[in-house]
Amino acid sequence: MLKKITNYFVIPFAICVILMTALFPKTTVDMTNFSTEGLELNYTVSEDIALLSAAEGTNPTLTYDKYFPYLGKSYLGFKEALAFKESRGNYFTVNDFGYLGKYQFGAETLKLLGVYNPQFFLYTPELQEKAFLANSERNKWILRKDIARFVGKEIHGITITESGILAAAHLAGPGSVKKFLRSFGGYNFSDAYGSSISHYMKRFSGYDTSFIKPNRKAKAVL
Structure with missing residues (x-):
């Protein structure tokens, strides 16, 4: 009886296997058709950044919005645009003059903000964000x-905005910005890389910096 039941299931199964083998013969896939040999796969944004930087001086209408997420004219947009100009947004960079981090702070400015350990500052992104604010x-x-x-x-064709003033103060310090404004552009500080107060006034104009509240005793505290 058991033998008959076994035959009842095994024989139809074997027939199905034979039919499947006949109808769908095994094919060999030529994997060379899927080779990536010769393709350029090391995509990065470095070339775009280099091209953008080179073209920046010759095409004043060129904007980073074509290459990076659009953050608008908010405080976030303001600080990220300024960070990109300062360091390409790199928290862990130090320039030739010892300026640190994403926003390129000097050691003396950090002391004014209550930061006395530059090395710790460099490797603590949260502290860098607090220092910027x-x-x-x-x-x-x-x-x-x-x-x-x-x-x-x-002033010299540049419409003065609060965000432009604050960006220029980040570059040159508030004292230099006072001199620029009160001399109506007669004093126009430039840093070692040639970035001037007037350039920052124009480039970072029109952002909403109402989030930033005036605070004489502001400190960067974790």
Whole structure:
């Protein structure tokens, strides 16, 4: 009886296997058709950045929006645009003059913000973000009267905005920005790489920096 039941299931199964083998013969896939040999696969953004940097001076209408996520004119957009200009957004870089991190802070400025360990600062992105905000708050307090007086006016064809003033203060310090504004552009500090106050005033104009509150005693604290 058991033998008959076994035959009842085994024989039809064997017939199905034979039919499948006949109808769908085994084929060999030529894997050379799927080879990646000769293809350029090491995609990075380095070439785009290099091209953008080279073209920046010759094409004033060229913007980073074509290459990077659009963050708009918010505080986030402001700080990320400034960070890209300073360091390409790299938290862990140190330039030839010893300026540190994503926003390229000097050691003396960090001391004003309560940061006394540059090495720890360099490897702590959260502290770098807090330092940027604290420095902006401090600069906004120092420049509060100049912001009230000059925003909306034009100096050498540049419309003065609060974000432009704060960006220039990050570059050159609030004292230099006061001199620029009060001399109506007669004093125009440039750093070692040739970036000037007027350039930062124009490049970083029109961002919403209302998030930054004036604070004379602002510190970067984790």
